[in-house]
Each structure stands twice: as structure tokens, then as C-alpha cells.
Amino acid sequence: MIEVHNLWKSFSHLHVLKDVSLSIAQGEVCAIIGPSGSGKSTLLRCLNLLEQPDQGKILIRNQEITSPKMDIQKIRQNIGMVFQHFHLFPHMTVLENMIYAPIHVKNIPKKQAILKAKELLERVNLTNKADSYPARLSGGQRQRVAIARSLAMEPEIMLFDEPTSALDPEMVKEVLEVIRNLAHTGITMVIVTHEMAFAKEVADRICFLDEGQLTENLSPDEFFSKPRTKRARQFLEKML
């Protein structure tokens, strides 16, 4: 589903990604973990070209999205993204947030978009918030709306960029619950997270990034019991 070949990315003189290669199968849940500043978010943001890589190739469903000829907007419609700080549109109600892109990007009839949105709101347990503005919601509720908004586009891939890092501790659970349920639907997911227990439970694979290099790419069992590199061991000691 997703193939990354020899990806390099730098911001001015700082090399953020160094020769990262990785492939993720359809339906797989991949957790990207690692210390702050190791390039996790940058890698994730390269997958829908929110960041333009300097070198290397990214293929989504065998289409090379890094090729200049590619209609990236079309590809992005198929890749949902959830941000650390939600980024709901503050001037739209929850429902308007959810139906905007389906109507204006995918040209789905409004009635149908509303139906779909309400169904998704039910899935994230927020049916009664359809007409609220984001400012009226708690952090956990906002993030659940953000997830539902992405799902409204019916993507095949979901990217999560530290979805619980900006939340109060008591709200982390409700958001993880939603992501956990999603993992069982067969959608391909890439999750950047600091929630080790969650990564262990939900992910099929753990990618450990250290100073821009992908140093471990293992099953959760292997990674958490016997990580291969010293850096990963040190990291886990600190986190667990």
C-alpha cells in the first residue's frame, strides 16, 4: 500500500530524514516511535506530501506520488490525516466541518454527505454535538471530530500525527478507543505516537526512528522485548 524508498529530507542545514525506506501493507497498522526530533512527524508528513522530500520515492498503491506529474490532490483525498492540534475549522459547526470536503472535493450530494457524517458521529459517540462549534468541545471531543472528518472522505489510509499529545490525560483514552476500533476495520494506518502501551497493543509493526534513520522495523513483540539497537533500548527504558 505504502512504499518509501530512500527518503531524504532536510530543513536548511538540518538533516531530518536520512535514507529512510519502509513499506506498509494494506490493512497494516504501523506505529512510528522515537525520541523528539527524530523525524517521526516529518516522515509522516511526507506520506501525503505536506512536506516535499529532497530525495527518494514514495509510492501509494503503486503510484509514485513524488513524481512531478502526479495529481497530488487526488491522492490526498484517499489519505486521511489527524493532527496533534486537531485543526478543525473554527467557523464551521461539527457537521459542517465533516461535510465540507465530501461535498466540495468529492462532489457527493449534500444529503448523502450529512447522512454519512451522522453515521460517523455515532461511531465516535458525538451525535449530540453535530451543531456545536469546535470551540465548545473538549480536546478529546475535538480530536474525535477530526478523526470523523477524515473518515468522511472514506480514505484507504489514515495518518495520525501524535493524536493524543495535546490532550489532557483523562481524554487520551476516549481518542485511543476510537483509533483502536478503527484499526479493526482493515484501514491502513500509520501512527506517530508516544503512547507505548497503545502502540504495543494496536500496531502490527513498530518503526523506530533515531536521528532521522529508521533503525528498527519489527513486530511489537520483538521490539518491546528485545530491541536490536542500544538507542531503542535506552528509549524504551525511559518511556516504560
Added chain:
Amino acid sequence: MNLHFELILEIIPYILQGLFITLEFTLLSAILGFVWGVVLALFKISHNKILNGFAVFYTSIFRGLPLILSLTLVYFATPQLFHYDITALEAGVITFTLNSAAYISETIRAGIAAVDRGQREAAIALGIPYRKMMWDIILPQAFKNILPALVNESIALLKDSALVSTIGATDLLRRANIVAAEKYLYFEPLLLVGFIYYILIISLTWVARILERRMRRSD
């Protein structure tokens, strides 16, 4: 102090007709200036060097010239250059539009820059094309923040519209001056139009406040 408002009672309707002319200049210029200002602001944030350079240079010109100079240039130079007999209304609206767009574009640019970067990223990630993202996501949020500045600009425009009296348009101020010259009474007609300007601006402020309150609905 001897004021004789009773002497200008009969010419009040004449002065009031100037109100429509003042409003016509202001309203047309405000709307056109706003649209052109948005376009210029988009030029300024674009990565296209030519558009960007044009907008920056354009703004510097209109900021660098006295408005009355631009106005007289447009009104008196157009017939000479293009052999087109421009009316005072046309000259006024063109000048005020071009001028206010230069100022508004800076305000709008700042307003767009102040919208959280994440809004753009969220829109891009959803596959929303640039134009729709700007109109439906970014600009509505920008306008909410810059509404007070836009109201200031409209007020300035309304008051600057009095400059058209210098090119012969019979707006409020010009009519007051005509009456003054006819009746040898200055204080009364000038005070009257001053009062009308004041009421207009107070009403504008009041409408803006209602608008602002409505836009704060989502907070």
C-alpha cells in the same frame, strides 16, 4: 454668537441630495476596493515573484502619493492621455478603489498570515483545492480578525470621499460650500454636513459591531 439655521432650512433638501452622491462614491469604492484588495493580498502571499513584486510596488505607489494628487491625476490626466472624457464619479471611484485596495491588501495579508498554519494543512490534507481553501476556510477566519481594521478603512474612505468636491462632484461638502458662498453663511451649512458625516460614521460603527457579534457566534 449669532447662528441662523433658519436661513438654510429651505436648502436642507439640496444638501441632503449630496448625501446620496457621497454614499455612491463611498459604497462603490469600498466594494471594488475590497475585491481588488483581496486579489492584491493573494498576490502578496503567492510564491510567484512577478505577482508578488507587482503588488508590493503597487502598494508603495499609492501609499507614497497624497490621495488628492492621485485624484487630480486620474481626473485631469485621463482625458489628455486617452482622449476619454472621464466623469467625476468615475475618477473618484477609480482613485478611491485603487487607493483603498493598497491599504486593505496589507490588512488582509496580515489577517491571512494570522490564521493558524494548521488550518491550511488540514485543508490540504483533505484534498481541498487552493481556491476553495482560501474562500471557504482561510479568508472567513482572516476577516473575522481584521473586521475592526476594515471598518477603520471604510470610515477613512467615507471621509476621504469629500475630496471629490475638488473635482466638481456635488457631494455633501461641495453642496455645503455652494450654499455657503450663496448665502454668505459658513458655519451653518458646514456644521450641518459635519453632523451628517458624523451620523453616517456612527451608524457604520454600529452596523460593524452587530456584524462582529454575529461572527463571534462560533467562539
